[in-house]
Amino acid sequence: MSPTLDEIRRAPKVLLHDHLDGGLRAETIVELARESGYERLPTRDPDDLRQWFEEASDSGSLERYLETFAHTVGVMQTRESLARVAAECAEDLAADGVVYAEVRFAPEQHTSMGLSLDQVVEAVLEGFERGSRGREIRVGTLLTAMRHQARSREIAELAVRYRDGGVVGFDIAGAEAGYPPTRHLDAFEYLQRENAHFTIHAGEAFGLPSIWQAIQWCGADRLGHGVRIIDDISVSGDGGTKLGRLAAYVRDKRIPLEMCPTSNLQTGAAASIAEHPIGLLRRLHFRVTVNTDNRLMSSTSLSLEFAKLVEAFGYDWDDLQWFTVNAMKSAFLPFDERLALINGVIKPGFAQIKWQP
Numbered sequence: 273m274s275p276t277l278d279e280i281r282r283a284p285k286v287l288l289h290d291h292l293d294g295g296l297r298a299e300t301i302v303e304l305a306r307e308s309g310y311e312r313l314p315t316r317d318p319d320d321l322r323q324w325f326e327e328a329s330d331s332g333s334l335e336r337y338l339e340t341f342a343h344t345v346g347v348m349q350t351r352e353s354l355a356r357v358a359a360e361c362a363e364d365l366a367a368d369g370v371v372y373a374e375v376r377f378a379p380e381q382h383t384s385m386g387l388s389l390d391q392v393v394e395a396v397l398e399g400f401e402r403g404s405r406g407r408e409i410r411v412g413t414l415l416t417a418m419r420h421q422a423r424s425r426e427i428a429e430l431a432v433r434y435r436d437g438g439v440v441g442f443d444i445a446g447a448e449a450g451y452p453p454t455r456h457l458d459a460f461e462y463l464q465r466e467n468a469h470f471t472i473h474a475g476e477a478f479g480l481p482s483i484w485q486a487i488q489w490c491g492a493d494r495l496g497h498g499v500r501i502i503d504d505i506s507v508s509g510d511g512g513t514k515l516g517r518l519a520a521y522v523r524d525k526r527i528p529l530e531m532c533p534t535s536n537l538q539t540g541a542a543a544s545i546a547e548h549p550i551g552l553l554r555r556l557h558f559r560v561t562v563n564t565d566n567r568l569m570s571s572t573s574l575s576l577e578f579a580k581l582v583e584a585f586g587y588d589w590d591d592l593q594w595f596t597v598n599a600m601k602s603a604f605l606p607f608d609e610r611l612a613l614i615n616g617v618i619k620p621g622f623a624q625i626k627w628q629p
């Protein structure tokens with residue numbers, strides 16, 4: 273029997289790639305816009321707004337997809353709104369059965385009403401703490417720098433400053449074409465000297481050179497998306513595969529791929545779930561993880577992403593557990609804490625679901 277959406281919701285899941293400003297509740301956006309006097313929302317009806325985000329994000333272009341964030345970032349400019357959005361994020365993920373999440377956002381985008389970078393981070397950390405309290409979820413924060421801006425070193429320093437307060441790593445995001453990872457080499461070298469962890473959005477809207485730079489120049493621990501690694505794998509008529517040097521390196525080094533299937537369809541990185549490179553990469557035993565990217569823009573949840581993969585590839589509980597353990601192994605948490613979650617929460621949780629009549 274293949275796993276149903278309801279059953280998947282009850283399984284303990286791990287989410288490594290989820291944007292705070294891409295996961296707001298539509299009702300919350302409308303309320304925050306009203307309270308703050310934000311006038312530019314396309315509609316004030318939550319149902320229409322939810323649909324607007326999904327449709328506007330479905331253009332086949334990452335650049336157009338990113339334009340929709342103006343409306344979520346626009347209502348996240350005060351301590352209260354940031355803390356509320358973060359608390360609701362933790363609540364929503366816990367309700368979906370996520371037991372460990374790393375949620376990212378770009379502090380530099382939340383200072384237009386006068387908050388300092390430190391105040392922004394503190395508000396979000398407080399929100400995650402509040403939303404997680406009493407629930408079976410732990411949330412780590414990743415600080416993102418926008419790749420078209422020039423504040424990555426500053427944001428990297430911010431991440432290190434809050435490393436003992438809930439920030440577990442760093443990331444760069446935004447339009448990929450024209451903004452290669454090496455533009456931010458200074459930030460990555462600083463983080464390496466500080467023994468800090470980081471992931472890089474790479475191989476989503478640009479190909480192998482972006483992935484190569486992220487790994488071989490910048491030293492990324494993980495790849496955000498990384499779907500274009502497929503360009504370095506040739507598949508012959510009889511189904512045989514041959515890995516190029518970069519693809520072999522990524523697999524040999526067990527570099528985690530934070531794959532986000534639905535988001536990739538919307539930005540044109542893949543044509544359909546069934547044709548998504550995740551199928552081949554899983555078969556070839558790359559360290560694949562499954563993620564949401566932006567739950568609002570993609571109208572999705574981690575459970576729904578898994579359910580779509582079950583439908584397209586016929587995955588069973590062992591596959592879903594494999595993706596989940598991969599994600600937990602790849603988290604930016606200390607080794608002993610990762611192990612405790614794998615052995616104490618993930619494996620028993622999947623065993624219970626697998627064996628219940």
Ligand SMILES: O=c1[nH]cnc2c1ncn2[C@H]1C[C@H](O)[C@@H](CO)O1
Binds near residue numbers: 291334338
């Ligand atoms: O999939 C993505 N690729 C590149 N950038 C992205 C993606 N999803 C969200 N972002 C951007 C828009 C957000 O404002 C920013 C920080 O979360 O990250």
Ligand SMILES: [Zn+2]
Binds near residue numbers: 289291445473496565
């Ligand atoms: Zn992303």
